Amino acid sequence: MKRTIPLHVSRSLLDVTGMSVKLHHPERIPTRNRLLVVSNHRSLLDAPLLMTAISRPVRFVCHYYMSQVPLLQQAVALMGAFPLEADQRRQSSFFRQSAEFLQANQVVGVFPEGADPMVKVNAPQQLSRFHRGFAHLALRVPVDGLAILPVAIASREEKKVKLAPLALFRRFDPSEALFQRDGWHSAILYRHVDVLFGRPLLIGEGWKSRYLGSSGAAAARELTQACWSQIAEMLAQ
Numbered sequence: 001m002k003r004t005i006p007l008h009v010s011r012s013l014l015d016v017t018g019m020s021v022k023l024h025h026p027e028r029i030p031t032r033n034r035l036l037v038v039s040n041h042r043s044l045l046d047a048p049l050l051m052t053a054i055s056r057p058v059r060f061v062c063h064y065y066m067s068q069v070p071l072l073q074q075a076v077a078l079m080g081a082f083p084l085e086a087d088q089r090r091q092s093s094f095f096r097q098s099a100e101f102l103q104a105n106q107v108v109g110v111f112p113e114g115a116d117p118m119v120k121v122n123a124p125q126q127l128s129r130f131h132r133g134f135a136h137l138a139l140r141v142p143v144d145g146l147a148i149l150p151v152a153i154a155s156r157e158e159k160k161v162k163l164a165p166l167a168l169f170r171r172f173d174p175s176e177a178l179f180q181r182d183g184w185h186s187a188i189l190y191r192h193v194d195v196l197f198g199r200p201l202l203i204g205e206g207w208k209s210r211y212l213g214s215s216g217a218a219a220a221r222e223l224t225q226a227c228w229s230q231i232a233e234m235l236a237q
Helices: 005-017 046-054 072-078 087-103 116-120 133-140 166-172 205-210 213-236
Strands: 020-024 034-039 058-062 107-110 146-165 184-197 201-203
Touching (some): 005 072, 020 046, 034 133, 046 058, 046 146, 046 184, 058 087, 087 107, 087 133, 107 133, 133 146, 133 205, 133 213, 146 166, 201 213, 205 213
Parallel strands (some): 034 107, 034 146, 058 107
Antiparallel strands (some): 146 184
């Protein structure tokens, strides 16, 4: 697949939905760094929205079940996303694939809230706890000039629809705890949305030296919190 196809698909998809998008501080998007995009997550449209907003193809990490469910499986492939593997292989597959893309100077995108807000559907300004995997990746990957770009997707008007029963997703991924209950997997369709770009965090020798030894976990927590705080602050606007 040509690397530009996901970007063309993203733009076409947003045109079809008629979504109104307003960008804030696009001048903050790094143009010369290897780039890791970190954003909040509420809608299946978040990946094409962010790709269109930064005007570059992005290799988004997606949940294992999205590579197993018909239609979602095809959409994932078309968008150039890479699904995690199941169970115990999930973390190792995330680091391996993300590192390969960053080393090839491709943009990687992460939704560190995980699948939780997609299933439970948070309020537009609510931000769930971040998993720290992206911070460990940024501090560990052997590349120079890496920047993390925090991005806030702030919905001003949207529509909530029922996508499918959770029991259906449970058939494809019985290991996901979120699917072990009754109800529906909802989908959010944005009508009017703001995309706010935060201040990039440059991962230089200072960060990497702090990651060595027993202080590594603390450095990852601090980096995760720095991204969470920026996105929470932008959503509060």
